[in-house]
Amino acid sequence: MSEDVNMGNLHHFGKTIVNSLNKEINAEGYAGGKLVWHNDEAGNPFSPGFDENDKPIFFLPSGGMFQAKNKSELLGFYSRLRRSGYTPEHSPIFGF
Numbered sequence: 001m002s003e004d005v006n007m008g009n010l011h012h013f014g015k016t017i018v019n020s021l022n023k024e025i026n027a028e029g030y031a032g033g034k035l036v037w038h039n040d041e042a043g044n045p046f047s048p049g050f051d052e053n054d055k056p057i058f059f060l061p062s063g064g065m066f067q068a069k070n071k072s073e074l075l076g077f078y079s080r081l082r083r084s085g086y087t088p089e090h091s092p093i094f095g096f
Contacts, residue, residue: 014040041094044091
């Protein structure tokens with residue numbers, strides 16, 4: 001897989017997700033261009049690590065969403081995902 005200049009280290013399925021999210025966001029009335037446009041932080045080999053200023057957002061299979069406001073909330077969310085049978089990915093650079 002080669003790294004895309006604009007999208008980063010994004011696999012084919014990731015590109016499908018990005019395109020689908022942008023389509024849904026536009027359908028809700030957003031007209032400011034592509035809101036989602038690059039790989040997730042787990043796929044970024046140059047990530048400086050977890051940054052609480054990022055406020056990561058997760059879209060859930062149930063249709064809901066979750067936004068982590070700090071590292072503690074993110075760790076709790078990952079624990080809930082694992083207890084529900086999911087295997088969340090994260091970068092080892094995050095330190096957890």
